[in-house]
Amino acid sequence: MDESAKTGRPLAKRNLLLNPKVVPYVFIAPFLIFFLVIYLYPFISTILMSFQRIDGPNSVEWIGTANYQKMFNRNFKQALATTFRYAFWDVVVLTIVPLIFAVILNSSNVKFPSFFKSLYFVPALTSTIVVGIVFRLAFGTLPTAPANRLLALFGQPAKDWLMFPDSGNFVLILLTLWRWMGVNIIYYISGLQAIPTDLYEAAKIDGANSVQQFLHISLPGIKPVLIYVITITVLGGFAMFTESVALWAQNNPGGVGRTIVGYMYLMGFYKNNMGMASAVGLVLLGLVLAVNLIQLIAMGFFRKED
Amino acid sequence: MKKILAILLAMAMLASLGITAFADEEPIHLTLWTFQELHTQLYKEMLDRWNANPDNPKLDIDMQVYPYEDMHNKLTIALQTGEGAPDIVDIEINMFANYLKGDIQLADMNDIVEPMEDHLIMSRFNNYAKDGKFYGIDHHIGACIVFYNTEILEEAGINYKDIKTWDDYHEAGKVVLEKTAKPMCTWESKDCWSIYPLVNQHGGDWLTPDNEVRMDEQVVIDTLAFMKSMLDDGTAVACPGGNHHAEEYYGWMGAGGAASVSMPFWYLNRFTDYMPDLAGKMKVAPMPLWSDGGHKSAQMGGTGTAVVKTSKNVDVAKEWLAYATLSFEGCVATWQILGFDPIMTDVYGSEEMKAPNPFFDYYGDDIFDVLQGVLDDIPDTCLTDMFPTAADIVRNQMAYDLVITGLSPEEIAHNCAEELRDAM
């Protein structure tokens, strides 16, 4: 309060900054500035590029919607199918499994919970590419590959895991689960721990069993966190690329190796067609936006805040 | 006397000044990008030799090694924006056509290539050329040969030198399978190093120079049919790990998995590096011939080293590159350091190439006799701007459908050709 007196003029400015109408905008200013300065131009530029054929810095040609019309070929549809299949299982597995683990770890029924939490998190810290090599070898072609040895224990014949869409997708999901389970567990636990324990006590007195407690207390309690987890998992599912590169590089056996982002990458860099890559990227953006919006509306996300 | 001494002294001082001035001459700085750390060993050697010659302008080359895919991405971005590109860059053969589109950002090298034309294997330069201009220099021919595991063949009572045609090869394979229970060879299921060399040697290719699709020609179908017949009777098996560069394959082959593999010449160092246990057992031989025509070998793979147009030192960069890659000593060093088959015809048969080296220890000393026998009949490959797309289809569809899905050769050729036409 003294400072304003000393500097004189800023009183009005201070008042302005303290004006309750202005305060929220000060808080969000970093994002707005960031968006306008750094992302607005690339964003617009990408939209423009999707209507161009770009062969070099000095040969840019406007081609209307040709990129969009040419896009929907067999390869694109295959990439779309691969992405949807992966994203679906990704969301199912990565929302449910970590939630179960989080609930168990958060109950008083586990010894050393923080030890396990730390351990589960370690996979997230490793580089996907290196771990991809490990998984690629574990699910290798030969009967001596670890996964095939496991099959042999059950009398099953060796499998060429990464060469078929279903088993390939299975390995992908396993890799994702291995890597991200610990992260989602931590999100969930942060939500669970914020739920006051007296709610559970009261429920116990009312005779609620643990399933009922979970459905009526835990689940509503972690809703904001759940929304966050699902949203980023959907996003991660559709944007998946590194994992498939780690397992298949630029190869696409049986169509399993190439996601939409992979397809975009192929167009933009491998075939040097930036215009087409931009168009594919924008279609992907539209798709993810639609899926996420449906999910958020279904979860009552927008209703809650207004 | 004093005067003379003074003059002499002054002259000496001047001279020394002159010398120091010369020695301190600011070197020209160049940047070079590569995705293959091995290449920098050759470049460093050739840079030292260049700088040791006082007639040459001093060079200081900053060599940056990038991950394979990412270097090409970075180059694409740099060339598209017109800023940030290096002076010299290694571009992988499959990617090269991308940089020959529209307004070409690479410098043409006709002035350094044309004077040497009679000494070089020019078909290697056509891969990196457009409209009569050469934009890249390769380091090797990449002639395809066959690597035989003589231990397995001897067990089956076969002398690899008797295998002259692919039919002989197949027959030998049946004996090997029967006597040793091992396959004769492996076909890749997710890469092009099995199909493309065989098709190309047989006289086929994926495209014409005018981008007409050749994938469904009879020669492709026949080649696929031959490959399938070997898969069907077990003389060929799906390559463990999917291609001949997979860790699993190296381990399996190194433990005596298959009796042979057909790969380009540069595969020599994969055996020495990754399959040391086979030293002394492996022999190289020419590819078997097709009984219905075709060629003695095929040239596969490669790296086109290019100079970027926006470089401030295009001329000196080209001059050095010519020295490093197109000179006699550069080509000899390419063999000695990298184990590649150099692109200069003059080096073959020269004493310098016969100097002892780990490859002779591993394979015996007839490596170049094999190579020289096929050099006169290697077809061109047709690398148009659609080649990256064609290569992608071969890797991901043709190989997969042949080895894994097991479709008929006609179906495979037809589907792939349709796919390529759709992408035009």
Added chain:
Amino acid sequence: MKHSNRIDGRRQRVKTILYTTLMFITAALLMVPFYFMFLSSLKPGTEMLRNGLSLTFDPGVSSFKNYEALNTYREGIYWSWYKSSLIIMVLQTAVGLVLSSMVGYGLAMYRFKGRNAVFTLVLILMMVPFEILLLPLYRMLIKAHLTDTYFGVILPYLVPPFMIFFFRQYVLGLPKELLEAARIDGCSDYGVFFRIMVPNMIPAYGAMTILSCMNSWNNLLWPLIVLNSNEKFTIPIGMGTTITPYGNAFDVLMPGAVMAVVPIIIVYLFAQKTFIAGLTSGSVKG
């Protein structure tokens, strides 16, 4: 009553054993790839090709030689990569945490015109595939003369939208009364944020520190486009050069990858401590 308590106690004990065993088995399974990475970092690269994935420790061929080789590999360049990665990680995380927590807080705590629009923009930005923005972003970078600088590397991550989103979700759970009460005490809104809310958001900071460090540490594409000199490269770029379509240099790759996990584990343990302390302090939520 007593009787049922005893049964209850026994049931609880069985449950504890069961759950703890389950947790233990899962943990062991999750550690397998990691254990393998460590084992193979001790072996010569050819050994790995010979025997594939082997989980048995073989003292005959194992040694720390590969780790020593990191010091000599291309004149010890690995440690320059390490340094760059650390600098970028610290810068990116510090700036990202401060700015995005402010924005997330603003979006959660206040109602104002355009709030939904801004938040939707945050969500959209989260969903834009970064790859398609590369070319124009690089053009801007050149104009700003930021190529080959660390600042250029962190530029697109100054206010990461996913962090804004998380902070917003987190603050939604904080009691708004805290704000009202503090205002009555004569504290400005900014004072409330820094003195009262920030301490309450410590668990969120903990989680986001880990996430941001992870993202930065493993980021490949953008740093690669921005950086031009080998000694400024980050670990993922440098390690990437040992992975080629024609064979991998396992001798360098494996110890390099293992060493690369160390700082991020330190960050994790450190943040985890604050994180759990914050969660259990009871000051979160009412």
